[in-house]
Amino acid sequence: MRRFRYDQPGFADAFTAFVSERRETPEEVDTIVRDVLAAVRSEGVGALLRYALEFDRIELTEATLLVSADEIAEGAAKCSAEVRDAIAFAAERIRVYHERQRPADQRFTDSAGVELGWRWTPLEAVGIYVPGGRAAYPSTVLMNAVPAKAAGVERIAMVTPPGRLQPAVLAAAQTAGVTEIWRVGGAQAVAALAYGAGPIRPVDKIVGPGNAFVTAAKRRVYGAVGIDALAGPSEIVVVADGANNPEWIAADLLSQAEHDPAAQSILITDDEAFAAKVEAAIEAQLQVLATGADARASWQTHGAVVIAPLDAAPGLVDEIAPEHVEFAIDEPERLSDRVRHAGAIFLGRHAPEAIGDYVAGSNHVLPTSRAARFSSGLSLYDFLKRTSIVKCDARSFAALAPATIALAEAEGLPAHARSAAIRMGQ
Incomplete structure (x- = not known):
């Protein structure tokens, strides 16, 4: 974990160097992905079955690639009532939030008498990648499928690595309106969605996060299909004063660190004694956290504490351009309104980033790796296209x-x- 003091000589250069450190895909991953995409494109479903055996150690047939309706219903029924209720609660909030984004068609006649306008139409088919490695992610299903359904997308095809399908994931897919689920993961799943493979028909756009191989594959298929973004490791910046409970802030920082050893958590505070309390709380929580190994690796390698005046925080946040930023202070808008580059902003001491991951209603698929400088999180707009009209x-x-x-x-x-x-x- 790095420590920075805003008033120390050389702070600007050291901080810029830290922010610019690479946490992304190694080049050798791209070489492997190139070969996988080529194989799926030329061999079709045969390549998918071969890779399932080679990469996932699971033998599939063309018939068992598809998760049947009965399997979905039976699996979803095994989900506890508490989790099913939480899924329904989250799905409704996500739907309402995203439906408010719906743009209007427009027609008007200008001063030359030309009739102009535009109209919005939904994409026909969308593919959703749902990771199946480190954990089950029903929230990923909801955040990608619910806005697509709200936009009017007719076909929503979900791919997820073969193995045991978690009941919560199946329940989320059922609730969100996913129309088909395929047992295929990795770069080969992206290839199947982009080019088609046997019973898997190609889609118009691929959304959803994945590992380095999935991200590299999405980069390569872009143009043949649309993609949402190139997801990198998770990030959080917490701007906090000494009036906060250090245990709360420590938990917020670890909420992103636990995702991946390459994730990044940064605390910006004007109170050095408070920072020390947060660091101690982090260490104590790491001792009992089930995901402590990944969280510790993230915090030690990519974490940081910045001691700086709070008025300097918006500028520092803009330089980081993080996926998430919390302003855990009184009257948070006085600082947050000055931030230009952030995927999502959480305001106040009772708005931890975790509620945005699940139930706030806003989307948790957000720009990472400083992409918030030029892009936005997933929204209804990602599932619509605008056609110009001239008469x-x-x-x-x-x-x-x-x-x-x-x-x-x-x-x-x-x-x-x-x-x-x-x-x-x-």
């Missing part, structure tokens, strides 16, 4: 034609110019 009559066309002809000729495109000029009788 001219003879009079409005005549108002646009001369400039069209002049620009086309300037660009050396005579057929463009002629398609306008011919209608003008030229």
Whole structure:
């Protein structure tokens, strides 16, 4: 874990170097992924079955790739009532939040008499990747499938590594409106969704987080299909003053550290004594945390404590451009309103990032690795596309034609110019 003091000489350079450290995919991963994608594209379902045996040590057939409706129903029924209720509660909040994002179609006539506008239509088919390695993630199903369903996507195909399908994941898929579930994971699952493989038909867009191989595969198939983003390790920044309970802040920092040894947790505070209490609380909680090994590796390798005036925090947050940032202070908007780059902002002492992961309603699929500088979290917009509309009559066309002809000729495109000029009788 690193310690930084804002008032020390060389702080800016040292902090920038820390923020810029690479925590992403090794180059050799991309080479493996390239070969997997090529094999699935050329061999189809045969490659999927071979990789299931090679990578997952599970023998599948083309018939057993699909999780049957009976399996989904039976598995979901094994989910406890408490968890089923929590899934339903979260799904409804996610649905309501995302439906509020729905944009309106528009048609208008401008001063030249040209009728212009746009309309929004849902994607036809979306593929959702749901990890199956470190833990079961029903929340991932909800955060990806519920907005897709709210947008009007008809076909939602879920892929997840073969093995035991967790009841909570099946219950979430059932609740969210997933239409098909396939036992396939890794880069080969991305390839199947992008290109099709046997019974798995290709989709229009692939969303959902995965490991380094999944991320590298999404990067490579982009263009053949759409993708949501290239997910990196989880991140959290907590801006906190000394009035907080250090146990609470320690738990918040560890909530992201436990995801992965490459995750990053950063505390920014103006109170050095409070920082020491948080560090001690982290150490105590690591002793009893079931995910303590990963959390400790993350905290020791990528964690940081920054002692700085709170007024400096927005600038530091912008430099980090984190996935999540908490402002655990009174009147948090006075600082948060100055932040430009963050995937999600949590305001106040009673808004831990964990509620955003599950039940707040906002989406937990967020930009990582400083991508918050130029991108946003998953939303209803990811499952819609906008089509422009242009309508001219003879009079409005005549108002646009001369400039069209002049620009086309300037660009050396005579057929463009002629398609306008011919209608003008030229």
